[in-house]
Amino acid sequence: MGNMLVEDMGLGVVAPFDASIAVMVLAGAIILVTWSENYGKTTHRSIGAQFSEALHAICAGVLTLGNARLGKVA
Numbered sequence: 001m002g003n004m005l006v007e008d009m010g011l012g013v014v015a016p017f018d019a020s021i022a023v024m025v026l027a028g029a030i031i032l033v034t035w036s037e038n039y040g041k042t043t044h045r046s047i048g049a050q051f052s053e054a055l056h057a058i059c060a061g062v063l064t065l066g067n068a069r070l071g072k073v074a
Contacts, residue, residue: 001019002015002019005019
C-alpha cells in the first residue's frame with residue numbers, strides 16, 4: 001500500500017503516513033460509536049482510600065521486581 005502511494009501514484013515519501021492518519025481517524029470514529037465502556041463494580045470509597053490502595057499495589061509490584069532482579073524469586 002505504501003509503495004503504491006509513493007511510487008505508482010507519485011504522492012511523495014510521506015504519503016503512507018498521511019494515509020495512516022486517515023485510517024486512524026476512521027478507527028477512532030468506529031471505536032467511539034461502538035464501544036460501551038466497562039466501569040466495573042461501583043464502590044463508594046473515598047478518593048484517598050482508592051489512591052492508598054493503588055500506592056500499595058505499586059509498592060508491592062516494585063518490591064517483587066526488585067526481588068526478581070536480585071534473584072530472590074520464590
